[in-house]
Amino acid sequence: MTDATELWVRFEGLGRDFVAKPWPIPNHSNSFTPPPVDAQALYIAAKRSFALNGAGDRRVRQIPFKYAKTWGLSDDVYGDVVFARASNKYCMRFVFNLEHAFKGRDTDPYKAYVRLVKDAKFHSDHLEGVEELPVPVHYGLWAMNTGDWAGTVLFSLTQYCGISWNELCDTRFNTEANRISVGRAYEKLHDAGIVHGFTTPSSFRHAIVDMYAPGLTEKDALNGKAPVYIVGFSDASMSHQCGRKLPVLPLDSCTSRNVFGCVELQKILVFLDFIEPPLENSIMSRALKWYADNSKNFPNNSEALAAQRKLFYSKYPSLSFEIDATAKDPQTPVTRRPSPRPIAAVGDSRASGSGSHQRTSSATGAPHRPRLPSPQLVVAT
Numbered sequence: 001m002t003d004a005t006e007l008w009v010r011f012e013g014l015g016r017d018f019v020a021k022p023w024p025i026p027n028h029s030n031s032f033t034p035p036p037v038d039a040q041a042l043y044i045a046a047k048r049s050f051a052l053n054g055a056g057d058r059r060v061r062q063i064p065f066k067y068a069k070t071w072g073l074s075d076d077v078y079g080d081v082v083f084a085r086a087s088n089k090y091c092m093r094f095v096f097n098l099e100h101a102f103k104g105r106d107t108d109p110y111k112a113y114v115r116l117v118k119d120a121k122f123h124s125d126h127l128e129g130v131e132e133l134p135v136p137v138h139y140g141l142w143a144m145n146t147g148d149w150a151g152t153v154l155f156s157l158t159q160y161c162g163i164s165w166n167e168l169c170d171t172r173f174n175t176e177a178n179r180i181s182v183g184r185a186y187e188k189l190h191d192a193g194i195v196h197g198f199t200t201p202s203s204f205r206h207a208i209v210d211m212y213a214p215g216l217t218e219k220d221a222l223n224g225k226a227p228v229y230i231v232g233f234s235d236a237s238m239s240h241q242c243g244r245k246l247p248v249l250p251l252d253s254c255t256s257r258n259v260f261g262c263v264e265l266q267k268i269l270v271f272l273d274f275i276e277p278p279l280e281n282s283i284m285s286r287a288l289k290w291y292a293d294n295s296k297n298f299p300n301n302s303e304a305l306a307a308q309r310k311l312f313y314s315k316y317p318s319l320s321f322e323i324d325a326t327a328k329d330p331q332t333p334v335t336r337r338p339s340p341r342p343i344a345a346v347g348d349s350r351a352s353g354s355g356s357h358q359r360t361s362s363a364t365g366a367p368h369r370p371r372l373p374s375p376q377l378v379v380a381t
């Protein structure tokens with residue numbers, strides 16, 4: 001029927017099949033896993049097969065078959081490609097009407113095309129053949145001429161991985177065990193030097209939970225036994241040396257990015273709801289309880305917060321900037337701070353000094369920043 005360099009694609013009810021061929025990424029030597037034999041005839045059912053991540057929260061929206069092929073004919077495509085489950089086990093992400101995508105570089109279709117290509121390149125360059133990574137197998141980019149149906153159609157072919165965490169987090173499968181599994185998948189990427197580009201909770205559309213894994217029972221699916229895959233590497237980068245000092249697990253207190261040690265994983269920690277309420281009897285917990293009990297008695301939120309501030313945080317200035325109108329004109333000159341000293345090599349007496357990390361500046365009395373761990377350089381401020 002076919003050789004390894006062709007895929008037959010059938011959309012249910014269309015009455016004709018298309019032949020797809022490998023699409024070479026410009027200025028890039030492709031390296032992808034060859035499609036398995038059963039991927040050489042791809043079948044896409046008409047009902048509930050096509051979807052895209054909608055605008056705003058990027059939740060999956062099912063789209064009718066007849067509209068899917070019009071993707072790309074206008075700019076208003078919500079910036080996401082249409083994807084479909086094919087032959088039950090493959091995921092196809094489409095750029096229909098590729099010719100239209102090239103009509104303007106500021107259009108959503110063009111940006112979606114760029115993301116599809118960048119994702120494929122990242123797979124090819126950094127993920128292909130790397131074991132133990134929680135990522136789908138990528139079988140490359142393919143293109144087919146569909147004539148008057150949807151012009152040139154470009155698509156990526158990958159392993160189908162399941163349902164996104166963006167969808168599952170509003171279901172009973174939002175269990176602590178599953179949140180831990182999602183966090184572990186991102187931790188594995190970071191341990192391999194990969195930052196995914198997580199920005200907001202909608203980024204969880206890229207964390208895919210395999211609810212259809214063979215042998216997975218409902219109990220398993222509730223208990224974090226479903227494999228989790230991370231997809232969508234168009235904003236990812238390599239060479240990350242993860243500096244996290246804590247796991248992505250339920251923690252018993254708030255932690256700042258600096259203390260946690262990794263910006264992306266700290267964000268994920270927060271959005272997985274792993275930051276526990278403040279410890280009992282801490283100032284924060286008492287201030288929160290006071291707010292819950294009393295804030296309604298104030299005419300507005302600012303006055304409630306001002307009262308809370310006075311009660312629990314009185315050592316800090318109040319919100320209002322009070323100026324003594326009877327005072328004479330201020331005489332305090334406003335001057336710039338001295339410029340930071342230049343970077344100095346270790347061994348330079350200005351930087352390393354006695355070896356103490358807590359020396360103070362003779363000029364300002366402010367503590368010096370602790371010496372950086374770099375073996376070559378130290379910043380003296």
Ligand SMILES: [Zn+2]
Binds near residue numbers: 242243264
């Ligand atoms: Zn990290």
